[in-house]
Amino acid sequence: xxxxxxxxxxxxxxxxxxxxxxxxxxxxxxxxxxxxxxxxxxxxxxxxxxxxxxxxxxxxxxxxxxxxxxxxxxxxxxxxxxxxxxxxxxxxxxxxxxxxxxxxxxxxxxxxxxxxxxxxxxxxxxxxxxxxxxxxxxxxxxxxxxxxxxxxxxxxxxxxxxxxxxxxxxxxxxxxxxxxxxxxxxxxxxxxxxxxxxxxxxxxxxxxxxxxxxxxxxxxxxxxxxxxxxxxxxxxxxxxxxxxxxxxxxxxxxxxxxxxxxxxxxxxxxxxxxxxxxxxxxxxxxxxxxxxxxxxxxxxxxxxxxxxxxxxxxx
Numbered sequence: 001x002x003x004x005x006x007x008x009x010x011x012x013x014x015x016x017x018x019x020x021x022x023x024x025x026x027x028x029x030x031x032x033x034x035x036x037x038x039x040x041x042x043x044x045x046x047x048x049x050x051x052x053x054x055x056x057x058x059x060x061x062x063x064x065x066x067x068x069x070x071x072x073x074x075x076x077x078x079x080x081x082x083x084x085x086x087x088x089x090x091x092x093x094x095x096x097x098x099x100x101x102x103x104x105x106x107x108x109x110x111x112x113x114x115x116x117x118x119x120x121x122x123x124x125x126x127x128x129x130x131x132x133x134x135x136x137x138x139x140x141x142x143x144x145x146x147x148x149x150x151x152x153x154x155x156x157x158x159x160x161x162x163x164x165x166x167x168x169x170x171x172x173x174x175x176x177x178x179x180x181x182x183x184x185x186x187x188x189x190x191x192x193x194x195x196x197x198x199x200x201x202x203x204x205x206x207x208x209x210x211x212x213x214x215x216x217x218x219x220x221x222x223x224x225x226x227x228x229x230x231x232x233x234x235x236x237x238x239x240x241x242x243x244x245x246x247x248x249x250x251x252x253x254x255x256x257x258x259x260x261x262x263x264x265x266x267x268x269x270x271x272x273x274x275x276x277x278x279x280x281x282x283x284x285x286x287x288x289x290x291x292x293x294x295x296x297x298x299x300x301x302x303x304x305x306x307x308x309x310x311x312x313x314x315x
Contacts, residue, residue, distance in 0.1 A: 032076035039069040051184055059176060059187075066191035067169035070198045071095075071161035083154040090139065090146060094155045097135040098162025098206070101128075103170070118245065125240035129233060132159050132206045133213060137223055140214075144221025149211045149304060156210020160202035167202070168194045200294035201243060204301065205236045211304055235300070243293045250285030254278055 043065050046058045072095075079091050136159050140146050146155070168191070175190040176183060212232040216224045223229075242249075 029080055032073050032080060035076055036069065036073045039065055039073070043069065047184075047188060062187065063169055063172045063176065063191075066187075066195065067172055068165045070195040071165040071168075071203065074199055074203060075158050075161050078154045078157055082150055086146065086151055086154060090143060090155060091158050093139045094136060094158035095162035095165075097139050098132060098159035098164075098202075099166040100162075101131050101135055101159075102163040102166030118248075121241050121244040122237075125237040125244065128163075128202075129205065129209060129237050129240060132156075132163055132202070133209050133233065135159055136206070136210050136213065141221070144219070147214050147217045147219075149215040152211035152214030153207045153301070153304075155214070157203045157207035159210065160204070160206030161198070163206070164194075164198050164202040168198070197290065197294075200290075200297060204294070204297045205240055208297065208300055208304070209233055209236050211301075239293055239297055243290060246286050246289035246293070249289055250282050253285050254282045257281070 043062060046062050046065075049055075050058045050062065075091065075095055079086075079088075083091060136152075136156055139159075140155070171194065172187055172190050176187040209232055212228050213223060216226050216229060218224060
């Protein structure tokens, strides 16, 4: 005969049916707008307070927030518009993989910036674009179902923006610290310039490479080294090279117009730069060159999206 348990004894729980794990939290529509507005609401007053008080306590916040605000905003926008079915983990993994590469890329670039040349810029473009494409393939190695042009554009942009965010933070820290102390004006100029140009640099280039790479991905998940993939990689490297060389090309153009002096000495602020007109001409050529490269990249993305139906995911 079974006796009932004494009062106060906890009852054993009867295992019930297994419940599915809770879904990943969904990002609400319009989050990119709130991210941009909230970031600016912190960054702008922080910069004003730092200017007024000359305190360095806010410098890490200003550098990191100013470097990450635009890349994160564009990644959220791309996710909301075109990447909800890809999942948060793929987007976040791509961004973090690009950010890790950005740290290494900045360190390598800083060691070569003292001797800029066409050969150095070519090597940097080839290495960085190959590394970002490899990072995207690494993140997606266990997700064979992620294929197609749209997925490649979104995830490639996430890798590129992660790279741009960490690279921008490195350049901002370097621009802030000078021999005369903290240079807030240089920090402001660096972050504003890189923030405006960020959508047309690494994010755009890696989106192009990722779009073609995933549009030709096999059903089993392996990547194809087909002619369109190689051609896109070389074209993206060319855009990268022209972007990095815009200042050098502008200096040579101004040197030729000024009478054929050495272009290396014809830089703003140097003794060989005698007139303000030449300085303005240099700025015009530099900005114009970057604008042409940006328009070429945007037009390329546009052409890919218009011809999306022509890409075939062959096994």
